[in-house]
Amino acid sequence: AQKITQTQPGMFVQEKEAVTLDCTYDTSDQSYGLFWYKQPSSGEMIFLIYQGSYDEQNATEGRYSLNFQKARKSANLVISASQLGDSAMYFCAMRTSGGYQKVTFGTGTKLQVIP
Amino acid sequence: GAGVSQSPSNKVTEKGKDVELRCDPISGHTALYWYRQSLGQGLEFLIYFQGNSAPDKSGLPSDRFSAERTGGSVSTLTIQRTQQEDSAVYLCASSPGDFQQYFGPGTRLTVT
Numbered sequence: 016a017q018k019i020t021q022t023q024p025g026m027f028v029q030e031k032e033a034v035t036l037d038c039t040y041d042t043s044d045q046s047y048g049l050f051w052y053k054q055p056s057s058g059e060m061i062f063l064i065y066q067g068s069y070d071e072q073n074a075t076e077g078r079y080s081l082n083f084q085k086a087r088k089s090a091n092l093v094i095s096a097s098q099l100g101d102s103a104m105y106f107c108a109m110r111t112s113g114g115y116q117k118v119t120f121g122t123g124t125k126l127q128v129i130p
Numbered sequence: 131g132a133g134v135s136q137s138p139s140n141k142v143t144e145k146g147k148d149v150e151l152r153c154d155p156i157s158g159h160t161a162l163y164w165y166r167q168s169l170g171q172g173l174e175f176l177i178y179f180q181g182n183s184a185p186d187k188s189g190l191p192s193d194r195f196s197a198e199r200t201g202g203s204v205s206t207l208t209i210q211r212t213q214q215e216d217s218a219v220y221l222c223a224s225s226p227g228d229f230q231q232y233f234g235p236g237t238r239l240t241v242t
Contacts, residue, residue, distance in 0.1 A: 048229045060173075060221065060233035067229070106172060110229065117186055118163065118231065120173040 017042045019107050021121035028097045029129050035082070036092040036124045038107030047111045049090040051081065054104040054123070063105075066090060097128045132156065134234035136222050142240045143212055151207040151237045155224030162205050163231060164197055165221045173221065179205065180227075212241045 018041040028034035040049065051063040066074045066081045074081045082091040094101055107121040135154045143149050155162050164176040175189040179199045190196070194212075199205040209216055219238050223231040 050229070050231075052233075058219065058236055060223070060231075062230055062232075065229050108173075117175055117178055117188070119175065120165075122172040 017044075017047075017109055017111060017117070017119040019109055019119050019121035021107055021124050023124045024122075025125045025127070027127050027129055028094075028101075030099060031096055033093060033095045034097055034126065036094070036105050036107075036126065038090045038092065038121060040088050040090060040107075040109050042109065042111060044111040047109055049081070049083070050108040050110070050118075051079070051090075051092045052106045052108065052120075053101075054106065056103070060106075064092070094126075099128050099130060102126060102128045134222055134224050134232050136220075136234040136237050138237060139235065140238045140240075142242060145214060145241055146211055148208065148210045149212055149239065151209075151220050151239070153205045153207070153222030153224075153234060155203065155205070155222070156226075156232055157203075158226065159224035159232070160202070160227050161225040161231075162199055163223045163225070164205070164207050165223070166191075166218045167221060167236070168218045176207070176220075209239075212239075214241045217241045 020039045047068045049066045053061045064074050064076045064079045066083045078095045080093045104123045106123045110118045137152045160181045162179040165173040167173050177197045178186040194210045197207045217240050219236040221236045222234045225231045
């Protein structure tokens with residue numbers, strides 16, 4: 016069974032500072048993908064970044080980077096130079112590649128950026 | 131191009147009534163997912179369609195929940211004999227088959 020754990024229900028960060036949102040995962044599959052989504056108060060789910068289990072380089076997308084540590088089964092999201100618009104819920108998710116490609120989401124971290 | 135659309139955006143229903151929620155995926159996307167998000171919670175997987183394969187229904191919480199996808203496109207999630215605990219936002223997402231899911235705006239269901 017797949018499981019995603021996000022241990023930080025809420026985080027605060029000062030504007031322009033960097034912040035790391037934690038995510039650990041559990042799967043017995045060798046091939047899987049890890050995602051981060053942002054959900055502002057408006058409710059839409061916005062895809063941020065993806066990391067494949069065989070990707071050797073950490074994924075980066077603008078101010079977002081994914082710190083992938085396979086042996087530790089962690090996929091932390093790093094947001095650099097936080098902006099007020101980054102205040103939102105952030106969800107880590109995992110999809111396995113074999114058979115049915117069900118996606119499992121974590122419980123989320125609420126990030127608040129302080130001016 | 132057009133994104134994933136869902137209707138209605140809001141639905142208020144009385145306990146015991148049946149409801150149908152609709153999802154129009156992005157044209158050409160072969161995969162379609164339904165999720166439920168209760169207030170302040172993460173996303174709970176409900177059901178997954180991929181092409182013409184049998185759907186993965188492993189997330190449906192009870193036999194009151196069912197979903198179908200007609201012609202590999204539009205999907206309808208039906209909840210029979212609604213209960214108050216069914217109140218949530220129901221999110222649909224479609225995917226072209228790679229890793230990325232594109233989410234719709236959701237349907238907020240309130241059961242009174």
